[in-house]
Amino acid sequence: MSEAQALLSARQLTKRFGGLAAVNEVNVDLWHGRIHAVIGPNGAGKSTLTNLLSGDLPPTSGQITLNGRDITGWTPEKISRNRLGRSYQKTNIFRTFSVWDNVRLAAQSRVQPSPFNPLGWLGRADNMAEVNARAERAMELAGLQDRRKTIAGAASHGEQRQLEIAMTLATEPVVLLLDEPLAGMGVAEAESMVQLLLRLKKDHAMMLVEHDIDAIFTLADHLTVMVNGQVIASDTPQIVRADSAVQAAYLGEEH
Numbered sequence: 083m084s085e086a087q088a089l090l091s092a093r094q095l096t097k098r099f100g101g102l103a104a105v106n107e108v109n110v111d112l113w114h115g116r117i118h119a120v121i122g123p124n125g126a127g128k129s130t131l132t133n134l135l136s137g138d139l140p141p142t143s144g145q146i147t148l149n150g151r152d153i154t155g156w157t158p159e160k161i162s163r164n165r166l167g168r169s170y171q172k173t174n175i176f177r178t179f180s181v182w183d184n185v186r187l188a189a190q191s192r193v194q195p196s197p198f199n200p201l202g203w204l205g206r207a208d209n210m211a212e213v214n215a216r217a218e219r220a221m222e223l224a225g226l227q228d229r230r231k232t233i234a235g236a237a238s239h240g241e242q243r244q245l246e247i248a249m250t251l252a253t254e255p256v257v258l259l260l261d262e263p264l265a266g267m268g269v270a271e272a273e274s275m276v277q278l279l280l281r282l283k284k285d286h287a288m289m290l291v292e293h294d295i296d297a298i299f300t301l302a303d304h305l306t307v308m309v310n311g312q313v314i315a316s317d318t319p320q321i322v323r324a325d326s327a328v329q330a331a332y333l334g335e336e337h
C-alpha cells in the first residue's frame with residue numbers, strides 16, 4: 083500500500099430501493115489516523131452508506147476498495163476478516179452474558195472455521211490463547227478492564243456502548259465504522275467516549291456517523307454532509323460549517 087492510498091475508498095456508490103436512491107453516487111475515503119464524520123437529517127442515507135461499506139447491503143452500483151482490493155459484493159464476514167469492523171448499536175450484545183464473555187465471543191468470530199471441521203478452533207489451545215489475548219487487548223483499549231464480570235444487560239448505557247466498540251475491536255479491524263457511538267449519552271459518558279475515540283483514532287481509519295456536532299468538531303478531520311442520499315458538502319469541519327448550503331439544509335441557525 084502506498085502512503086497516498088486511503089485504506090477504504092468508495093466510488094460512485096449507489097443504493098436504490100425501488101425508485102428511491104437512498105445513497106446516490108457517494109465517494110468516501112477513509113485514511114489511517116483520521117476520523118471521517120458523516121452527518122445528515124433522518125433518512126439522509128447514513129445507515130445505508132454504512133451497510134454498503136460493511137457488506138451488509140450490496141450496492142446497486144459503484145465500487146468499494148479496502149487496502150487496494152476491490153471488495154464490492156463481498157459478504158460482511160469476508161470483509162470483517164479483512165480487517166473492517168463496524169459497531170451494531172447493541173444488537174450484537176448477549177445481555178445475559180458477562181462483558182468479558184461478549185468480547186471473547188466477538189474475538190472468536192475472527193477465527194475462521196475449516197469447512198471440514200467447523201468447530202475445529204474449539205480444541206486448539208494456541209487458537210484459544212490468541213482469542214483470549216485479542217479479547218484482552220480489546221477490553222483494555224475500550225476501557226472495560228474493571229467490568230469483566232458485569233452482566234452486559236446490567237451495565238450502564240455508556241458501558242454498553244463501550245462494549246459494542248470492544249466487541250468490534252476484538253476482531254482487530256484497521257478500518258472502523260461507528261454508528262452513533264454517543265447516542266443517548268449524558269455529558270460525562272459522552273466525554274469519556276470522545277476520549278476513547280481519540281485513542282482509537284491513532285491506529286485506525288474511522289468513519290463516524292454521529293449527530294453530536296460538538297463531538298464531531300472535537301474528533302473529525304473530515305466531514306461529509308448527506309441529504310436525500312446525496313453528498314452536499316465534504317471537507318474539513320471548519321469549511322463545511324461555513325457552507326451556506328449546509329447551514330440551510332442541516333446545521334440550522336444555532337450553528
Ligand SMILES: Nc1ncnc2c1ncn2[C@@H]1O[C@H](COP(=O)(O)OP(=O)(O)OP(=O)(O)O)[C@@H](O)[C@H]1O
Binds near residue numbers: 099122128
Ligand atoms: N431496506 C430498505 N427498504 C426500503 N427503503 C429503505 C430501506 N432502508 C432504508 N430505506 C430508505 O432509505 C432512505 C435512507 O435511510 P437511512 O436509514 O440510510 O437514513 P439515515 O440517514 O441513516 O437516517 P436516520 O438518521 O434516521 O438513521 C430512507 O428514505 C429510508 O426510508
